[in-house]
Amino acid sequence: MNIPRTSYPRVVIIGGGFAGIALAKKLSKQEVQVVLLDKHNYHTFQPLLYQVSTGGLEPDSIAYPIRKILKDFPNFYFRLAHVQEINTQKNKLKTDIGNLKFDYLVVASGSQTNYFGHSEIEKYSMAMKTIPQSLNLRSLILENFEEALLTSDLNERNALMNFVIVGGGPTGVELAGALAEIKKGILPKDYPDLDTRMAQIHIIQAGDCILKGMSSKASEKAEEFLEKLGVNIWKNIRVTNYDGNMVTTNSDLTFETATLIWAAGVKGSIIKGVDGEALVTRGNRLLVNEFNQVKGFNHVFAIGDVAAMVTADRPNGFPMMAQPAIQQGEQLGNNLLRIIEGKPMKPFTYKDKGAMATIGRNKAVVDLKRFKFQGIFAWYVWMFVHLFFLIGFRNRMVVFVNWVYNYIRFDREARLIIRPFKRKS
Template structure:
């Protein structure tokens, strides 16, 4: 890998998510050479990806080029590559474009979809962990609506128009709400020859409530809002299999649908080469100390979703959302400065700013400390928070204008099949 020589210590950051971007931006202002490596050349604002999947936004409005993170690129280098493994003793990172040495390594690789070992679901379901996958959902939904106009068979139309989501966490809830808004505001205008009632949205979850990670009150409000939008909620129901046409569950419930989206969980996305004792085998997250050092290593750190920091307040680790990653990235910058001056490192303390989810137009829920907000006020807060944390002034402006347009026109401007989606054939293995 061709990396220019520098007199400064080299910090390699693997992953351009919230943690990696926060760290890279701020660390380049210090006496370090920062090398950011990612298999995409853009930062993806995941909290708004569901709007790409449901035709609310174009992907370039929630993505920011990683090469544009800093104005002065003297100490900042980006390389587009797949990371294969790390050799801690040799301080070497192996990638798809060659090897590179480091003084310090920061792993911010985030998570990947967890299918809990079910290979059938992995092969047959749609997912939403990346921009291309979000576009797949958008294209496939619109393609099926076009096919529905070609038949007069009501049952075939229902199968083409029905959408099933497994997993009622924030991703599943927000997707379900957005699909219901699409049905309410777009379907009748774009497809006057289709019966809107044939577009059913089913949300399944194996637990007893939606948004199980939030408060009981927030869950109740979210369930109420979803039902008002016409979403069919099935709790204590787990998906066992899907054969491209029928969703099979652990109950008597069977749903015929061509669109099945898996949003039921995530698992860590670790790098090979780290000793087994430093990886939590269940979550596949790196065990880190209070300074985000991977256990057993002095010069290897992990931040964000891939890091499992057990504290009395968070015995199972911090929530796998943006704020812990951002806050850990900021503290690590300060600790790298302390390393340069041989000063003791500061420990991480998470400031919980709350959690929120949007369900649809004028409807959201938010847990802020001991308070739970719902409805229009929570929705306004949700809009403001997400605009604030978007990377890039251009992206903020585009998203804001899109939201204003959609709000007053009950429209989704991005309902385009730019890249038709073709499902892969199921493996016989």
């Protein structure tokens, strides 16, 4: 890769997610050279992917060009690349666009869907971790309804209109709520010649509650909201297989559906070369110390979803969510500057800003440190926080306009099959 060597030390960041971008911003306008590598040329605001899938938002509104975020930073280089291997002896990366030397390496490669070895589920189910995946899900949902119109086989038609979501975390809950609102408000108008009341939305949850990471009040209220919207919640049930039509579970329960959304777990996206003794089996993450140094290295760091900072009170590391990623990115930025200035690093301390999830119109649950609340005010807080964390004035404005429109009109306009998932156009 033809990136000029300067007298500044070179920090290579793998991944432009919340962690990588927060770090790069901290290092901007400092005496370091920063090279950020990502396989996309944009940063994705993952918390709103479910709104792309359900036609409430446009994909571009929740994505932001990485080059633009860091355009005023003279020592910043971005390259669109897949990192294939890390050589920690020679301080070198192998990528699909050539090799690259580093002085400090930061693995911020995030996470990917974890199928826990279920290869058939991986083959037939839909995931929602990237924008292309979310668009595929949007297309599939709409294609299925068009197809439901064509069949006279009642079982087949119902299977095309059923949705099974595996996993009752924020992704599963928010998607289920959005689908329920579409079922109620949009499908009867769009498909007057289809009995859309037959459409069913199921959440299958292996544990005994949904929104496990949140308070029991939030979990209970979310369940109540979902049930009011007509979503069926199945707890303490594990999905064992899916063949593209039938979902089987560890109980007698089976579901016929053309759409299984797998939101049951994620695992760290680790890269060959730092997967030795640092690898934590649970979650496929890299073990890091309180400075985010990967176990066994001084100059290789990991932040965000891919890093497992295991402490006494957090035996599984921090949750794989935006806040720990952003805070670790910022803290590592400060620490790298301290290293370069010859000062000692400071350990990472996590400021828990709480958690929230939205279920639908006027329905959200918010857990803050001191306050826990649910309902319409929580929903406003949820919207405000998400608008605030979106990058870019235009994205905020466009998302705001869409939300106001969707709220007033009980509508979601982006129900477009731009790239058909099933068949060629």
